[in-house]
Amino acid sequence: MEGSSSQTSLCQSLSPLLSQFCEDPRVARLLNTRLGQYLRQHPFFGLAALLFSATAALPVGLFATFALVTVVMSAVGFVFFEMFLLFVAGLTLLFTLSGLAFFSVVASCTFGTFYMTFTNLYRGYYRHGAKQSERDEDERVDPQN
Numbered sequence: 001m002e003g004s005s006s007q008t009s010l011c012q013s014l015s016p017l018l019s020q021f022c023e024d025p026r027v028a029r030l031l032n033t034r035l036g037q038y039l040r041q042h043p044f045f046g047l048a049a050l051l052f053s054a055t056a057a058l059p060v061g062l063f064a065t066f067a068l069v070t071v072v073m074s075a076v077g078f079v080f081f082e083m084f085l086l087f088v089a090g091l092t093l094l095f096t097l098s099g100l101a102f103f104s105v106v107a108s109c110t111f112g113t114f115y116m117t118f119t120n121l122y123r124g125y126y127r128h129g130a131k132q133s134e135r136d137e138d139e140r141v142d143p144q145n
Contacts, residue, residue, distance in 0.1 A: 021027060030036045039046035 022031070031040065039049070
């Protein structure tokens with residue numbers, strides 16, 4: 001009999017909480033739906049659904065947290081990887097343009113040197129011919145000399 005008296009006292013202490021819970025308009029609206037009526041008629045299934053919801057909340061929450069952290073880390077990782085690729089591409093462009101500038105300076109100096117050398121050689125080699133042709137030209141212009 002002692003067990004039933006403790007159960008009765010437990011029910012009496014929970015009765016105001018349950019009545020307050022059932023009087024809530026949102027709960028009353030839910031209990032008036034087909035699902036609410038079904039759960040009233042099958043309390044074992046309602047308890048199982050409640051326990052499943054309560055115990056599934058932690059794994060679902062952990063999975064959602066893991067998914068969110070994974071997405072954030074992949075986005076951050078993508079940004080860092082993209083920055084690394086841009087850094088490598090920038091260095092490649094810098095070295096390529098530096099090499100082209102160096103090649104341009106060397107080629108310019110080389111061609112300038114060849115031009116000066118060949119021009120001076122040409123003038124030196126054909127100097128005699130150039131003076132002779134000037135004399136011939138002067139004689140044609142002024143045939144009395």
